[in-house]
Amino acid sequence: MPELARAEGARITSAADAIREATELAMAQDECVFVMGEGVTDPKGVFGTTLGLRERFGEDRVLEMPVAENGWTGAAIGAALAGQRPILVHQRVEFTLLAMEQLVNNAAKMHYVSGGKHRVPITIRLIVGRGWGQGPAHSQSLEALFAHVPGLKVVMPACARDAKGLLLGAVADDGPVVIIEHRWVHYAQGEIDPGWAPLPLQGPRKLTSGDDVTVVATSYMTLECQQAVAALADAGVGVELFDLRVLRPLGVEAIVQSVRKTGRLLTVDTGHASYGIGAEVIARTVAGAFDDLRAAPQRIGLPEHPTPSSAALSQHYYPRSPQVAARIAELVGLPAGTRDAIVARLAHSREDQPLDIPHPSFKGPF
Amino acid sequence: MPELARAEGARITSAADAIREATELAMAQDECVFVMGEGVTDPKGVFGTTLGLRERFGEDRVLEMPVAENGWTGAAIGAALAGQRPILVHQRVEFTLLAMEQLVNNAAKMHYVSGGKHRVPITIRLIVGRGWGQGPAHSQSLEALFAHVPGLKVVMPACARDAKGLLLGAVADDGPVVIIEHRWVHYAQGEIDPGWAPLPLQGPRKLTSGDDVTVVATSYMTLECQQAVAALADAGVGVELFDLRVLRPLGVEAIVQSVRKTGRLLTVDTGHASYGIGAEVIARTVAGAFDDLRAAPQRIGLPEHPTPSSAALSQHYYPRSPQVAARIAELVGLPAGTRDAIVARLAHSREDQPLDIPHPSFKGPF
């Protein structure tokens, strides 16, 4: 996908605001769009992303839900079969585990099974995150579970523009779309396109160009990678950084082309490494760019164990820009001294900030 | 893992009988072991695998369950926390989607979260399959969803010996083990080791040796691969065939060693290809054997859409030995004529059997 031109009237906003704006636009544009979820009408409005919607659109279109994820996910699918276009919000991906049956067996398959007659235009916003001692059952990033399921589309925005554009694209899509939002991306400020500007649900986006190594990141890890890439650029390392954006359907053409040039690939995603997003990107890229590979592709992901709550441990759990930079440096064979200086610089730039909060304004708990 | 020596007193049996025998042995050996599930006491006894257990061990140890998968999976975890060792049976993996929350958040994590104090020694038998028009929500092979979850062990037996030995190993394990049984493997006849003979839950098993290509298969696809490998052997193609057996924790050492020798890798698994088992095997093997790779590793898995019910379509959905042989032939550069002859021979050997049943004795429905 080509870079989007800077649109006239683009505004700077947080991704969370961008999500709210997109939802409001979608609801204004189409009466069939409605929002449902636990907390969508409460004073916090799902991290601010649903605030004000009830006031504007009324009770029938902004539905507070009981704590019953499988039930109301199934009800959303039923409503969609009758022509509605629900936007569902699960405040943490762990709650969605209760709704897997409806999502995998009904939402994902109805269109196919019915020979194309049924449509299930639902958008499912799932929130993932890290930090503030959420612990093992409130901090997972389980996108691989959804990405594996044919019939779903799965997207992960890493910036405000995508948070808005992909959500609009999802609502406009006639099938089920899972949007996985990282809580720390909610805080990311960036330009958004004005008005009704849905983005197609396809393709990674190239963020930087370079000849030495291709890096493919997802969601919040894109932001960590950007820092690493900037630091490496000073040392003359050219990184071609992609934000994967769309996990399913997965398009790797641009990545393959890039690796044909760089010969090197590193994937950096938000989930567990094993059987994760990086493995698929690597398998496809190796198939497409085998002859041009100069080194074995590498992955960075979460370790193969649950998230410990204690900040003393979780600071060693989550990869950040220094680790990314170190791996890239090794991949391209940067001298150890240069590498260590870059890593130290990146680590230093964080020193005054706690590592378990998304933004200095954050006071915990989630 | 080295090949097991043929044990004194080894017997030939079906994998289904092997499972029944293992369950009976485990229950006889340890009072804490009990069986629970929908249909475990009924006249069909979960495809014969639980027949007779209630008569021998009584009501308290062979528990018929309501249709409430999340509830009784959670209850099993609770019982395990109190020292019991339940064996759960879900007759189809789709039903387990309802129990994902308990499995992923509680079973998989309690040991870690408790700093090693809690133990959840449960064995979860999940049945997957193909054939007889089961259709999209009764025929999935979702092992990748479980394999992605740290804290679980995930095994897939492909023969009677493993069906028995891995089940005993799972019951003996102090943590949660997911055993994914393929309905068509239930029919597979083979030797089993006598008596209490648990197998360690680790490592692929090498089934054939060869210098030309490494093939890694899971579950029922191992049987299809065996046919392909035999046919290719006649044409002088040396295949090193591995049955992966244990998806988590994944050990790829033997596979890496093999690929160092053969330079070529094909994975053939029972699930969807994207974000599936093959991707992980490839990502790790490429990392371990990069310098010796002679071609890009390849994968065979299910296509990226649901299973159609009609046999007219499903015959094109499921890969079988001819497709496997064709891919291997291409990987090693076999002349087209030789390849086509082998493929034709394999296809011909099936001609008199319907492709949607596991065994000539099968009369449908499941």
Add this chain to the structure above:
Amino acid sequence: MSSPHEMAPRATMMQTVVGPDERLALLTAMIRVRRIEERIAKEYPRGQMRCPVHLSIGQEAAAVGACAVLRRHDKITSTHRCHAHYLAKGGDLQAMIAELHGRASGCCGGRGGSMHLFDDDAGVVASVPIVGGNVPLGVGLALAAKQRRDGSVAAVFFGDGALEEGVVHESANLAATLRLPVVFVLENNLYSVYTRLEQRQPPRSMSRFADAHGMPAMEIDGNDVLSVRGAMLHAVTRARRGDGPSLLVAHTYRQLEHCGPADDDHLGYRPAGELSRWAARCPIQRLCNEMLEHDEIDESALDTIEATIAREIDEAFVAALAAPFPAAHTIAEAIHA
């Protein structure tokens, strides 16, 4: 009622006055469902219907009585045992038989098989093979009806086994809280596969499930089509008025095996004599006898009905067997809408 479980005191005869024309229609609809199922059972062993089949022989009154009250634009969702619901709601017979045969002309183009029957024109929105999975879908249809103010109601068919699934509880709570126009139609046939009710649920009236969700329940003889119809009329009227959901508990019995075409009494999971006792309470025979007694119908009229149905069924099977299979190249079509 041979249910060993307590029946609620409110279980009353829900028959309302039904004219002879409608009685004839109910009888004809039940006979039609029965004959179709019998024909499926007869043809099944030939191996041309290569998918599981869950027959409703003995349970026709619930499907027919409930759907008699629904209008065409009302909607239903059903289960693995969906043939009777699909037919009673007006689903296309040819598309159903073709689907069982895996043909391109099937209602799912052969992709779904017998557990996925649907016919949007008739308001049969979905049947799903996961127990309980169709229940929230029906609640969602009712939610959409309320939001779109289209005046339709939804009915959800499910079994005694499904009552054990958490999602049914969640669905009932949601429907009651939002006062959605939905009727929960529970067919208690005493079994989930081979497992009897007592092994799966404590003894108590199933209608208490409705109490727990603040909705009215009617417990009825599910083999009396007039009772089913009467209770359903009550529930549907209520739903259409905007007064929210109700539960119907229809006690009935499955006469053939859980899945497949055969008798299975030899397996011994049914208490001795139970099957024959229930067979004697055949819903079709019951209405038929009553109508014969009252001279509302005679043997020759019955013969005409049977002949018409037989012709229709013959045609459906002939058409299905003649229909092409879906072409191989279509297998990857329609993955994403």
Add this chain to the structure above:
Amino acid sequence: MSSPHEMAPRATMMQTVVGPDERLALLTAMIRVRRIEERIAKEYPRGQMRCPVHLSIGQEAAAVGACAVLRRHDKITSTHRCHAHYLAKGGDLQAMIAELHGRASGCCGGRGGSMHLFDDDAGVVASVPIVGGNVPLGVGLALAAKQRRDGSVAAVFFGDGALEEGVVHESANLAATLRLPVVFVLENNLYSVYTRLEQRQPPRSMSRFADAHGMPAMEIDGNDVLSVRGAMLHAVTRARRGDGPSLLVAHTYRQLEHCGPADDDHLGYRPAGELSRWAARCPIQRLCNEMLEHDEIDESALDTIEATIAREIDEAFVAALAAPFPAAHTIAEAIHA
């Protein structure tokens, strides 16, 4: 009772005769829980407890009254709001405070944080942050108790929000069918996060949930520790006798924000005056006043109690802050048992 939902007629005073010693023990236990929670609230803003905390201030009577009847080898499971249950059942205070501080000496070695408190020695088997997720675990404990014939019972604590989860329905059905020795203790504090009961459930008595599963229910004033204790005694006795599960519905109220240490009345999600009405019904004040009136206690005895508790709390915080964090190299330990 300011619950807008109907209360069952059987909701009676469940107080049984309780001697002064036990009243004193109940009072002390409640004060102790309150002071610990207050201290957490006070220290929390310093950012040393870097995990979510869900305080039970106002709800102490349910935890203390229910656990008073349990023996040490009886078992409980709890939720995200587990502090009071953990403490009332005898969980180790120091291990709890250390856990909140993410220290190696915490009950989970710092791995769990405040939503995973457990203490096997005290029978606090598990607390889990997924709403409803602990309920089947408790049923499983009861199943094991029955299989092992160890004479223990299990109690499961959950909230009004959890009642909406399907797994709670499934758990109740399973417990009732197998007649397991378990007590379901439902604390209705009227809210799930910021969402009031009426937005999530239809108006009806929650005790009907028990009727639906053929088990007895007792609906009680959850701010009256003696009522809770009395009802629990009844339920536990029944369970121990082998007569199966019961449901306790304890109506109570959370005074602080859902998650975190602060007052949140300014958010406006509570009807005006509700918080102060409930604060006036403080379970501790209630018993304390009664005991003062009956001269079962005096101010100086109270001072002694407070002083003892304060010392214990100080010690726990000092110990926690002095305790080492888990070493980095331990992070990958104990993945598989």
